[in-house]
Amino acid sequence: MEKKELRLGNLINLHENIVVEVSEIKDRSIITSHDLEISYEYLSSIPLTEEWLLKFGFDKITNEEGDFYQKGYVRVSIDEYEDGWFNFRKRVPSQLWKDNLVTQIKFVHELQSLYLLIEKEELNIR
Incomplete structure (x- = not known):
């Protein structure tokens, strides 16, 4: 590291x-x-997993788009085409999720840093 x-x-x-x-x-x-x-x-680095997303307060949602994890306007989903990568998306009101891919992440510290940058608040374990 x-x-x-x-x-x-x-x-x-x-x-x-x-x-x-x-x-x-x-x-x-x-x-x-x-x-x-x-x-x-x-x-x-700590690999990002469903367990970590849930610890940080993300809700697991399943719909026609598949499984993803959401907290406020931030959505994280597993990229089925690249093993171990998560898609980090920020929703802008009145726009579709698919248009707002911010980046791909693989580790807990990357999620923490991006969330702070985008949402202006720390991710805390609940």
Whole structure:
């Protein structure tokens, strides 16, 4: 994992199985919310899953378009053609969802960063 990928509040993996929250970003390490200093070489991204979307308060919706997850005007769906990628969409009132693809994401910290950028609020675990 690289420094440029992170922002304060991101959730990431320590040794691929312990979730930590970034509270400070340094040149060669991060400080977690529990005041542990950890080098970037021991950190990895958390794969985005349905479980994480639900933890962040997204609702699962199934309709004629298929399954997707929605929170306010943000919609996330699995891209059936590219394994593991999620489509991140922002709905603009009076426009169709399909016209507003923002980007594709694969990891929890990407969802957190995009949501903050687009909605101007943090994604919190409920």
